[in-house]
Amino acid sequence: MGDLFHYEFMVHAFEAGTVIAIVAGAIGYFVVLRGTAFAAHALSHIGFAGATGAVVLSLNPIIGLLAFTLGAGVTIGALGSRLRERDVTIGIVLAWTLGLGVLFISLYRGYATAAYAILFGEILGISTTDVTVTLVAGLITLAATIALYRPLLFSSVDEDLAAAKGVPVTALSIAFMAILAVAVTEAVQVVGVLLIFALIVTPAAIAVRFTCRPGVAIAIGIALALAFTWLGLTIAFYSPHPVSFFITSLAFATYVLVRLAVPFRARIRRIAISPTA
Amino acid sequence: MTEQPAIVARDLAAGYGSRAIWTQANFAIEAGSFTAVLGPNGSGKSTLVRLVLGLLPPASGVIEVLGEAPRRGNPRIGYVPQGSNFDPELSIRGRDFVALGVDGHKWGVRLTGRAQVENAVDSSLTSVDAGGYADRPLGRLSGGEQQRLLLAQALIGRPQLLLLDEPLSHLDVRNQQAIVQLISAVARERQLTVLLIAHDVNPLLPHIDHVLYVAHGKLAMGEPAEIITSASLSRIYSSPVEVLRDSRGRVFVVGLEEEVSHPHG
Numbered sequence: 001m002g003d004l005f006h007y008e009f010m011v012h013a014f015e016a017g018t019v020i021a022i023v024a025g026a027i028g029y030f031v032v033l034r035g036t037a038f039a040a041h042a043l044s045h046i047g048f049a050g051a052t053g054a055v056v057l058s059l060n061p062i063i064g065l066l067a068f069t070l071g072a073g074v075t076i077g078a079l080g081s082r083l084r085e086r087d088v089t090i091g092i093v094l095a096w097t098l099g100l101g102v103l104f105i106s107l108y109r110g111y112a113t114a115a116y117a118i119l120f121g122e123i124l125g126i127s128t129t130d131v132t133v134t135l136v137a138g139l140i141t142l143a144a145t146i147a148l149y150r151p152l153l154f155s156s157v158d159e160d161l162a163a164a165k166g167v168p169v170t171a172l173s174i175a176f177m178a179i180l181a182v183a184v185t186e187a188v189q190v191v192g193v194l195l196i197f198a199l200i201v202t203p204a205a206i207a208v209r210f211t212c213r214p215g216v217a218i219a220i221g222i223a224l225a226l227a228f229t230w231l232g233l234t235i236a237f238y239s240p241h242p243v244s245f246f247i248t249s250l251a252f253a254t255y256v257l258v259r260l261a262v263p264f265r266a267r268i269r270r271i272a273i274s275p276t277a
Numbered sequence: 278m279t280e281q282p283a284i285v286a287r288d289l290a291a292g293y294g295s296r297a298i299w300t301q302a303n304f305a306i307e308a309g310s311f312t313a314v315l316g317p318n319g320s321g322k323s324t325l326v327r328l329v330l331g332l333l334p335p336a337s338g339v340i341e342v343l344g345e346a347p348r349r350g351n352p353r354i355g356y357v358p359q360g361s362n363f364d365p366e367l368s369i370r371g372r373d374f375v376a377l378g379v380d381g382h383k384w385g386v387r388l389t390g391r392a393q394v395e396n397a398v399d400s401s402l403t404s405v406d407a408g409g410y411a412d413r414p415l416g417r418l419s420g421g422e423q424q425r426l427l428l429a430q431a432l433i434g435r436p437q438l439l440l441l442d443e444p445l446s447h448l449d450v451r452n453q454q455a456i457v458q459l460i461s462a463v464a465r466e467r468q469l470t471v472l473l474i475a476h477d478v479n480p481l482l483p484h485i486d487h488v489l490y491v492a493h494g495k496l497a498m499g500e501p502a503e504i505i506t507s508a509s510l511s512r513i514y515s516s517p518v519e520v521l522r523d524s525r526g527r528v529f530v531v532g533l534e535e536e537v538s539h540p541h542g
Contacts, residue, residue, distance in 0.1 A: 010323050021475035033367075033368075033369070035364070046434070117301045146384055146385060146386055147384055148384065149384075150380060150381050150382070150383055150384065150385065150386065150387065151381060151382055151383070151384065153369075153377065154381030154382065156372075157363075157367065157369055157374055157415075158358060159362075159375065161358050161430070162377075162381065162382070163332060163349070163358060164330045164332060164349065164350070164354075164356045164358065165350050165356075165378075165382045166348075166349045166350020167350075167381070167382050186328070193372060208366075208368035209368070211368070212368045212369055212370045212373075212413070212414035212415075213369075213370055213373065214369060214373055217368065236301045249474075255295065255479060
């Protein structure tokens with residue numbers, strides 16, 4: 001275990017990975033509760049065009065990523081809660097921005113490595129500055145989530161009711177998507193834009209199968225995201241395969257196990273209650 | 278009754294943009310009364326609720342709710358929104374949902390007053406007899422159980438006015454009767470004014486004091502026996518409306534469902 005932290009790049013990976021797992025696990029609960037998993041997924045893909053575009057303009061890809069995810073997040077948030085229509089719209093924008101990303105890659109020759117890093121993550125290449133930036137961004141997103149906690153929970157459970165009670169639901173939806181955009185931008189460093197689901201959605205999706213208490217679900221989500229990240233990093237250190245593969249596989253395997261094991265009782269009960277369902 | 282009415286409308290009109298939904302509404306809802314809001318789909322029943330909640334400004338005219346202009350987040354109003362059939366995957370305890378009725382609109386996390394909130398939740402759950410399943414996930418509960426929790430949430434702030442938007446629509450007849458009975462009993466005990474939107478007046482008939490009919494761009498109010506008749510509805514809506522009664526005394530209104538052109542309510 002000693003040699004794991006012998007290398008600076010591993011220390012950085014663990015530091016940044018820990019911050020990101022905490023943020024992703026916490027935000028993920030609301031993503032699952034609000035049913036905006038597809039929007040979270042799309043944000044990262046839309047961010048890809050921003051990241052590659054930034055490289056073409058010789059900027060830090062993270063800046064482009066953040067600009068695009070924020071722009072897309074605020075737009076999606078402002079569109080409101082008509083999910084069905086929104087999925088199609090988001091998908092259309094997503095496809096177009098991925099196309100843009102491909103164009104930007106071709107404009108910047110010799111860019112394959114950087115593109116690969118954005119797509120699949122590059123947690124082993126994190127600098128001291130990156131760790132600091134991640135920590136600051138992580139603290140901001142966590143603080144914002146805590147500040148919005150109750151009205152966000154309220155509007156996620158019943159938007160009409162929350163609006164009637166004076167919760168500014170549209171502003172809240174925009175604010176949440178902006179927070180999500182920052183979280184996605186951070187998480188891209190670990191798992192890349194294509195694999196963002198594994199850190200933001202999967203831990204929370206597992207957590208809500210264990211408990212229906214919001215605080216507990218968030219705690220379990222964070223614990224799982226941390227476990228996947230730490231274990232993934234450790235396994236990857238001793239193997240020739242990429243970290244992202246291990247993190248996503250751990251998340252997937254856990255999800256499958258939980259789906260098979262936990263809901264049996266509940267499902268039997270549900271069938272017993274409503275034979276038509 | 279010397280008390281001021283709970284809701285007063287004077288020449289009230291409602292609409293979205295240039296599209297009028299109904300106009301020239303004049304009525305007063307007596308404090309402590311139970312009123313059923315009836316009418317075909319898309320006639321503007323929920324629009325009335327949105328006006329009372331302050332979510333939609335009147336197109337013209339005046340509306341007063343509990344003696345003041347409608348405002349969002351009025352703690353004196355308890356509300357059960359329409360179509361509140363929760364997603365079966367919604368994994369939040371009924372108890373946590375009811376607690377949001379206390380302080381869900383406040384920023385941040387609940388740091389102080391936890392015991393107070395828990396006591397309020399417990400007593401509200403008891404008043405609707407929902408204590409037995411309040412720790413189970415909301416999405417997994419039956420329609421009747423969900424309605425009781427919605428009611429517990431609406432009652433928790435000790436409101437004076439209860440607005441219920443189609444609370445019976447997803448329930449079977451037995452549950453409809455049980456919920457109406459519960460609402461009626463709680464309202465009587467706490468002297469609440471109740472405005473309940475419904476599709477079918479039958480489960481409500483034994484309990485309501487007044488009917489507010491919304492159809493063809495017009496509102497009409499009266500006592501059930503006097504307004505739900507062929508002659509009265511035909512006159513109000515200047516079209517042939519028939520009120521039929523079956524052998525068990527159930528009432529059916531025929532003729533208002535036609536000519537409805539408004540896409541949403």
